[in-house]
Amino acid sequence: MAFDxxxxxxxxxxxxxxxxxxxxxxxxxxxRRLSFLKTRKLLDVVRSLGDHPTGRDACAAAGxxxxxxxAYARALDALVGSGMVxxxxxx
Amino acid sequence: xxxxxxxxxxxxxxxxxxxLTWELTYACNLACVHCLSSSGRRDPRExxxxxxxxxxxxxxxxxxxxxxxxxxxxxxxRDFWELVDYATGHDVGVKFSTNGSRxxxxxxxxxxxxxxxxxxxxxxxxxxxxxxxxxxxxxxxTAITAMERLATAGMSGFKVSVVVxxxxxAQLDAFQAIADRxxxxxxxxxxxxxxxxxxxxxELHPTARQQRELYDWLxxxxxxxxxxxxxxxxxxxxxxxxxxxxxxxGRVVCLIxxxxxxxxxxxxxxxxxxxxxxRGPGGFAGxxxxxxxxxxxxxxxxxxxxxxxxxxxxxxGGCMAAKFFTGLPLDGPxxxxxxxxxxxxxxxxxxxxxxxxxxxxxxxxxxxPVPACDESPLAGLTVHHR
Numbered sequence: 001m002a003f004d005x006x007x008x009x010x011x012x013x014x015x016x017x018x019x020x021x022x023x024x025x026x027x028x029x030x031x032r033r034l035s036f037l038k039t040r041k042l043l044d045v046v047r048s049l050g051d052h053p054t055g056r057d058a059c060a061a062a063g064x065x066x067x068x069x070x071a072y073a074r075a076l077d078a079l080v081g082s083g084m085v086x087x088x089x090x091x
Numbered sequence: 092x093x094x095x096x097x098x099x100x101x102x103x104x105x106x107x108x109x110x111l112t113w114e115l116t117y118a119c120n121l122a123c124v125h126c127l128s129s130s131g132r133r134d135p136r137e138x139x140x141x142x143x144x145x146x147x148x149x150x151x152x153x154x155x156x157x158x159x160x161x162x163x164x165x166x167x168x169r170d171f172w173e174l175v176d177y178a179t180g181h182d183v184g185v186k187f188s189t190n191g192s193r194x195x196x197x198x199x200x201x202x203x204x205x206x207x208x209x210x211x212x213x214x215x216x217x218x219x220x221x222x223x224x225x226x227x228x229x230x231x232x233t234a235i236t237a238m239e240r241l242a243t244a245g246m247s248g249f250k251v252s253v254v255v256x257x258x259x260x261a262q263l264d265a266f267q268a269i270a271d272r273x274x275x276x277x278x279x280x281x282x283x284x285x286x287x288x289x290x291x292x293x294e295l296h297p298t299a300r301q302q303r304e305l306y307d308w309l310x311x312x313x314x315x316x317x318x319x320x321x322x323x324x325x326x327x328x329x330x331x332x333x334x335x336x337x338x339x340x341g342r343v344v345c346l347i348x349x350x351x352x353x354x355x356x357x358x359x360x361x362x363x364x365x366x367x368x369x370r371g372p373g374g375f376a377g378x379x380x381x382x383x384x385x386x387x388x389x390x391x392x393x394x395x396x397x398x399x400x401x402x403x404x405x406x407x408g409g410c411m412a413a414k415f416f417t418g419l420p421l422d423g424p425x426x427x428x429x430x431x432x433x434x435x436x437x438x439x440x441x442x443x444x445x446x447x448x449x450x451x452x453x454x455x456x457x458x459x460p461v462p463a464c465d466e467s468p469l470a471g472l473t474v475h476h477r
Contacts, residue, residue, distance in 0.1 A: 014206065016182065018107070018154040022100045025109060027156035029184050030206050034109065034156070036097055 003055065003077035005069070008088040010050035015084050019043060026084050033082055041068075042075055049085065101335060101343050104389035107153035107379065109343045112357040115143070115171070116163040116349050117452035121190050123215075123226045125254060125295060127358055128348070129286040130163040131454035137349040140170040142370070146347065147174070149375045150183045157184030161357070163349065163452075166193040179207035188213060188252060190230060191237025199237075199244035211250035211278060212237050217265035221258050225295075235269075242273040250317065252278045255305060256295040263308050267316075278317040279309070283358040284416040284426075287453060289445060292417070299434070302427060303328065324409035324425045327402035338411055341366065341388035345379065348450070353378045355388060358412035361448045395422025402430065409433075418445045 011017075014029040017037075024043040026035040037043050044062035052058040055076060056069075064072050079085040118133035119126070138146070150158065158178065165171055165187050178185050186209040194202075194210070202210055212234050216222025219231035241249050251270045253259065259266075263279070270277040284292035297305060306325045309316060309332055320334035335343070340356035347353055351369040354360055366385050367378035379385065397408045408414075409425020414433075417426040418440060424432035 016154070016156060018156070020100070020105060022097065025156070027184075029156075032157070032184065032186070032209055038097065 003073045003080060005056040005059070005073055006054050008053060009055050009058070009076070009080075009085055010088045011046055012084055012086050017043065017047065026079070028082070028084055031083055033084075035079060035082055035084055038075070042072065045072060045076070046079065046085065050088065098335065098337055101337060101339070102389070102391075104342045104385065107155055107376075108345055109155075109339075110157050110159060111150075111155060111345050111347065112159045112161060113146075113347045114161050114163060114349050114357075115165040115174070116168050118167050119162055119164040119190075120167065120192055121164065121227050121230060122454060123230075123287070124291045125215075125225060125256075125282060125286075125288040126453075127283055127285040127288050128161075128163065128360055129448065129451040129453050132452045133163075134350055134452060138351050138369070140173065142351065143170070143174050144177055146351075146369055146375055147178050147181055147183055149369075150178075151181040153376055153379075155183060157186060159357075160185055160187035162188075164190055164192065175208060179205065185209070186211060186250075189237070190226070191234040194237035194240055196240055196244065199240040199246060202241065202249070203244040203246035209249060210241070210246070211252040212241075212275075213252050213254075214266070214269070215254050215256065216259050217262035217269060221262065224258070225256065238269070238273040238275065241275075247274040249273075249275050250278045251275045252280065254282050255279055255297060256282055257297050257301060258295070260297050260301045260305055263305070267312075276315075276317060278319065279305075280319045281321040281410070281413075283410070283412055285358040285412055286360065286448065286451075289416050289447070296427065299429075299431065302429065306332075306429075321410075324406045324413075324427055325429055326405035327429050331405065336405075337407055338409075340364070340411055341382070341385040345385075347375065353382070355384065356412060358410070359415070360450050361415070361446060363415065363446070364412075393422055395420065397422070397424055397432075400424075400430070400432075415446060 016027050018025045023037040023039045026037055041062050041064060045058050048061060049058045052061060059069060059072055076085060114128055116133055116137055117130045119130040122131055166189055175185050184207045188211045191212045202208055214222060214234045215225045222231040253266050267277055282296050306328045314333045318332060318334060322332055323336040326336055344356055345353055346357045347369060348360060353366045355364040355366060366382035369375040371377060394403055394408060397403045409428060411421055413426050414421055419426055419436060424436060426433040426437055
């Protein structure tokens with residue numbers, strides 16, 4: 001299932017992010033899984049998901065261009081798959 | 092999205108380790124023949140509780156997500172739970188390795204209740220016979236009892252950790268069945284010739300044929316079986332196994348030993364891989380940042396004799412510690428190189444100079460019976476009185 005850019009998302013509460021030169025490390029304390037965010041921009045998107053009404057807004061605010069958007073949606077989809085990013089309920 | 096490969100980033104090192112191994116004590120109630128830290132007796136210089144808490148503070152500041160706590164048998168430290176609680180209360184997750192001897196029902200319940208603590212039970216045979224030959228009489232029953240208690244308490248997804256040997260490689264499916272029975276996850280790692288492992292490596296390391304079987308078995312299971320990234324030397328067989336597939340020593344991992352010495356990796360307790368001590372003025376962060384050894388490990392590697400091999404990109408020369416403790420040059424092939432280059436090199440070196448670690452906490456073995464005449468000049472002499 002593809003990432004729905006028009007829904008509300010947030011970082012799972014047990015996930016910690018550590019900025020790195022290449023982007024960031026994401027660690028989920030519940031599943032003990034480690035993921036790599038491969039750009040700083042993706043880090044900005046993931047960090048701010050909870051502050052925006054939709055995923056699309058979070059991407060736009062982080063400066064993701066229209067051309068880059070499909071790649072970011074795929075990256076976010078992978079993070080949903082590993083439980084790092086979850087849909088925001090009651091938004 | 093990024094032109095630089097992640098693996099290149101990791102090879103040049105990160106500002107802080109992704110995770111690290113911390114051996115809390117050299118004391119252990121077992122005496123496994125392949126113990127990579129030659130554990131047995133406590134070292135009187137081991138870090139105090141206060142020193143350990145300071146290390147945890149540093150790890151939190153560096154955002155090290157979790158530590159793999161081991162030993163020795165870490166749970167024999169009286170402050171073990173205090174340290175675990177302090178770490179998880181300071182954003183440092185804990186996974187600890189144990190032989191299971193201290194996993195009581197109460198401990199199991201406590202572990203089941205925590206998201207931030209994981210446990211791995213060591214098991215080196217799927218039967219008591221195979222396991223106890225390596226880990227000592229009764230060790231199998233102890234480990235199984237611990238797993239039963241964890242499962243009963245509702246702790247799911249804990250790890251069953253197996254060091255693969257010549258004698259248990261045929262039991263991989265049986266190990267999987269044990270893990271499934273207790274709702275645990277199987278973890279298979281490589282036997283290293285480190286610590287007391289140096290004494291048994293020749294007899295215990297898997298044969299070339301067994302390595303191939305192991306690789307195929309691991310590939311078929313994908314991410315369901317954990318490997319701690321320890322089999323990247325097998326990558327030339329085909330697709331790389333899940334994981335980073337690089338030597339992380341001093342780049343993304345390291346070891347803190349019970350006395351606070353920092354080594355490049357858990358399999359490299361030897362002066363040649365000693366980067367510094369957490370007791371120094373810069374603490375652990377200072378060692379990680381400024382150690383000359385780590386700077387060397389993070390510099391581009393030449394590949395040496397392996398450079399001309401078409402598979403160098405896959406295996407990257409294999410495991411540094413495996414080479415070092417079998418007496419092979421660090422810029423040559425891994426002793427278990429899948430193309431056989433390591434083996435032929437080992438055969439060529441008639442009398443190998445194998446480096447030994449000065450750090451050995453093995454308990455003294457029972458002395459072999461001494462010939463009677465060594466004990467008493469009169470022993471064995473029967474004087475007949477008529």
